[in-house]
Amino acid sequence: MDERHYEVAVIGAGPAGMTAAMYAARALKRTALFEGKVPGGELLNTDLIEDYPGFASITGAELAQRMADHSLHFGAELLPHRVTAVVPLGDGRHRIEVEEGDPYTADAVIITAGGEPRKLDVPGELALAGHGVSYCAICDGAFFRGERLAVVGGGDAAVEEATFLTRYASHVTVIHRRDQFRAQPVLVERARANPKIDVLFDHVVEEVVGDGQRVTGLRLRDVHTQAASELAVGGVFIFIGFLPNTQLVTVHVDHDAQGHYRTDDMMQTSVPGIFAAGDVRSQLTRQITTAVGDATTAAVAATKYVEEEQAPRAAAG
């Protein structure tokens, strides 16, 4: 047996990847789960989860740990590598290149690599990242005890994390570029009811201002009147969406305008043998429930690909 060959390779150990690895290994396929960091993905950036069936309330860290244990329970191997490229080999197999070490090969590949937080792209943002600019409330919120904070964005993440940050901050201003939130009403109501939160609609951040060491405030602009203003804050949390990690495959893969992979109803991308699930996939919503559901389909379909397409090809070959 070629030790570096797997029947199913899963790339990224968030909820989708951990689910796909569990299903593929339980179907008795030799399965690798590639993850360059700690298994958990976006769960590790989420405080409380209240919308995963069976758990009325569970911390992201605990659900991540439970899923990670379960993902390896049926024999999937966790390979601690950051994948740098997935190269279709033309014979239905794929080469998986990693940051350090020799490449691996796999019959089917399931890409569950998630994404990176979108940046505002304004002066001061990157220079002050880690010095008051953050993209993760759970990771960094506790550093801002008693401070005034800003949250930028209008989706579920911005509104939910603004509420989370009030456990540390004295006050949180949510700054959104439009006059209504995209976030679910239940999250908006909770934030609206919180006396520590106020909302600044129709404003954009033009600059993150610092004193050379740390964030001291934001320069803002009203999108209608163009009036400039300043907001004094000790930190700013930016939740303006996610950029999917969909640059790994070295040939063209069909994608939507934001770069998410388009798949068929088997979760197969436009490249045979390459499947996708979770935040890399084009879909209506990006929930844990949809990630694990789509990963289930991807793993079952990848198993069929190995058994019905690759095994006969290899036998004939």
Ligand code: NAP
């Ligand atoms: P999102 O839903 O894409 O929302 C991004 C927000 O950022 C939007 O309000 C958008 O404004 C704003 N935005 C985008 N680019 C901007 C820019 N350059 N400057 C200023 N504002 C900008 O992203 P998300 O909140 O990270 O959520 C991602 C996915 O995870 C969603 O599917 C969400 O449902 C899911 N999620 C779910 C939960 C939960 O269910 N508890 C929690 C977190 C995330 P516009 O509205 O004007 O476009």
